[in-house]
Amino acid sequence: MSSETKSGNTTPGKAQKGKIWTKLSKGNNQHPDKSQLIIADYFSKQGKIMKSKRYFELYPTQIYYYSEKDHNQPKGYTDLSFELCFELMREKVAENKDKKDDKVKLGKPKGIKLDKSGCVCELYSPEDKVLIKWRDALRKILNQRGFHELFRAHKKIGKGNFASVYLAERLEDEKMFAVKAFSKEAAYAQEKGKEALLNEIDLMRALDHPNIMKLHEVFETENSLYFILDLLEGGQLYDKMKSKHRYTSEEIKDILRGLLEGCAHMHQKRIMHRDLKPENVLFKDPQGKQIVIADLGLATRCDLPEYLFVRCGTPGFVAPEVVNIKNLNTTYDPICDLFSIGLMFHILLIGKSPFDGKTYNDILSQNRACNIKFDSVEYLKLPLQTYDLLKKMLEKDPKNRINAADALKHPFFDSNNQVKPIQQSNSQTLNDSTKDEIKEDDVTSRNSSLMNSPINSPNIGPRKINQGPLNQDSCLTFKMANTPVLNGRVTDSLHDSQNNDSFQCLDNLKKQIGHPGQSQFGSPDLRNKSTSFGVQLVGQKSPDMSKNNLKRALLNNMKDFNGKIDTVDEAKDEIVSPVKQKGVSDLRNKLKDNI
Structure with a gap:
């Protein structure tokens, strides 16, 4: 043969x-x-x-x-x-002797x-x-x-502990992609690091939906793995939450619909994301009409007899049935993702999270207790359809929580439908003083069309969190600190946020370690460089700049690159050294003990 x-x-x-x-x-x-x-x-x-x-x-x-x-x-x-x-x-192919023609x-x-x-x-x-x-x-x-023969790197657009991200051109069709270059040595050195990376590749290959980050190809060399990913130009939902004072109903519906449709596709394939949060929601273009769910580093097939990671996610965005797990042999349902989406829906509507504690321990405690007072004034001012969907998504009992397919059929998305009130006034559980705070026109507006504008969303900025030890299972601590508390208060601490990896574990000395499941979208270094988790096109782009003009501008500004990615194959220490500096090997043993 x-x-x-x-x-x-x-x-x-x-x-x-x-x-x-x-x-x-x-x-x-x-x-x-x-x-x-x-x-x-x-x-x-x-x-x-x-x-x-x-x-x-x-x-x-x-x-x-x-x-x-x-x-x-x-x-x-x-x-x-x-x-x-x-x-x-x-x-x-014969060598091109025309120096003016740099086309390969x-x-x-x-x-x-x-x-x-x-x-x-x-x-x-x-x-x-x-x-x-x-x-x-x-x-x-x-x-x-054969990665280096098929792609030309134009610019490094981000860097994390285990990987770097490049703006790269595929020579076959001249299309631009974001290429995430992983150090196999650094990633595989982590506990369950190789398994986590292979799991992420497997799940991304299994998913094909416009609202989920597309993994086009994976290339491998002796030292590196290269993820060929969509190049997105719209930034993070997190950034838009920081900068926008007010969301229209249509904008919220577009965002929520995209999240639900992406999750419905995942859940249909019995895959759950388990780390849905504003940083992992990206916009395809600057107009912000289409969202893309990114970072499947903690995702899993839900029907496995045992999960690679069990109690995981980002406190403040974790479903109560996950954050409260004690038996690490526990399995659960993809409905946990609906709670996380509900929390983002809450921030878009109210301007803050229901778990808006001032410290890490406060947030984790509130997340575990999950006592959301839906009879308070801020909720009763919402249109009835909006209130009803929000409440069903944030249902504490997963058995009673609405699923993605049913949520997409909810009257919230039908602007012409008048929704029957879920309660006569929704104020029956309030005490007298609270009832007096609700104006008559607030109650009346709840029966009006879905086109009512939502409550103002003030600027949402990060705050430093006084972090304490994390409760963890044998292989994973919750992601923390990288996700600021979205509480509706404006702060000036954005550029003071800690430069650490998305996957964090803290010991008593509050040192940090990169987690084995490091995903291609998980570095704050990328965020601080206006690169949304390694897949955003960076550069000073004017609002009216076309894609072709932007491409030409970028290419003109990339003359210092010689056409090869200076990653693990040529400069491996560039990626590996930050991991060593964090004392990975010293911390790993400490983190194995449950706190």
């Missing part, structure tokens, strides 16, 4: 360590499920001559091969594991190369369309080789 080499030519046989193919003996009854077939084509081991042709079938978890004429009995297969990478091989030309596709721990198998086809079709299918499943 194909050529398979490590230090010399070998023939397919029973899979051994480092081998790619497992040969099936005659009479073996192992057959793939044909209903799961993705694509199938002929490949050979000698380019255009097409000698020794074999027939290959691609399935979600295996590739099977057959003899040229018998497509019923497979002769062998390979598992599509994380250790197996691939590359679209191309013919060499790619050679004509000639084959698919499979690579497992240095053992290589090359499959050839004379048909470009066949090779591109296999490339497009395989990159949704496997990591690729």
Whole structure:
């Protein structure tokens, strides 16, 4: 069939360590499920001559091969594991001698190369369309080789403990992407670090929705992993919460609808995010019409018998059934994400969080208790439809909480529908003095159209939090400190916020450590550089600057880059050293003990 080499030519046989193919003996009854077939084509081991042709079938978890004429009995297969990478091989291109033309030309596709721990198998086809079709299918499943030949880095736009983010151009189609370059050494050194990163890749590949961050491809070298991500230009919801005094009903509906539709897609696939908060909600463009959910570093498939991380999230945005977990073998439902969305909905409507304590311990305590007084004046001023949906999303009991699909059908999103009051006046539980504070026109307005403007949302700024020890499970502490308390008060402490990683753990000395689940969107360094978690286009952009003008301006300002990413492969210490400075190894043992 194909050529398979490590230090010399070998023939397919029973899979051994480092081998790619497992040969099936005659009479073996192992057959793939044909209903799961993705694509199938002929490949050979000698380019255009097409000698020794074999027939290959691609399935979600295996590739099977057959003899040229018998497509019923497979002769062998390979598992599509994380250790197996691939590359679209191309013919060499003559060197461009025109110095004025800096456009890089790619050679004509000639084959698919499979690579497992240095053992290589090359499959050839004379048909470009066949090779591109296999490339497009395989990159949704496997990591690729050849990153530096296919991408040109223009500018570093962010840096975290384990990774750097670059504005990069894909040479094949000249499209711009955000490329998150991970140090494998630094990420894998953390407890469950490799598992967490592989989990994030797996989940992002499983999701395909306009309101969820798109992972287009993953490339791998000896030292690095490269995530090819959407380049978003609209900034974070967090930033808009800081800067905006007032949200219209339509703006809130657009944001909430996007969050719910993205979550509905995740939940349909039995995946839960578990860290929804304003920093992880990005806008696709400056107009802010479409939101994108980012950072799946703590996400998980909810039907697993055991979660990689159990009690996790950001205090102030965690569902009560999660934040109060004591048994670390506990599993729970994706409905926990609806509570987090409800808290963001609350901030958009009221201008502050219901858990607005002054210290970390206050916030965590309020989050655990989850005593939201929906009979207070600020809630009773909301239109009835708005009040009803907010209350259903922030239901303490997850069994009674509304799910994403039902929330999208709520009358809140129907501007023409008059909603029947959920209570006659919603003031029956108030004491006399509180009732007197509610004006007659406030009650009347609750029965009016959904187009009523919401309550003013004042500037929301971060405050330093006096942090105490965190209760943690055996592998994870809650994310903290990176997320300011959204309490409706204006402060000047934005640029004084701590420069630490999104995943934090604190010991008695209040030192910090990067968490193994470090996601591609988790560095405050990126936020402080106007780079929303590593996927935002940065630069001084005027409101009327078109995308093409912006692209040209950026490219003109990038002459100091030589076309290669100066990340782990060329300057690994740049990423690794901050982790060492934080004393990772010294802190990890301390953090294993529950406080």
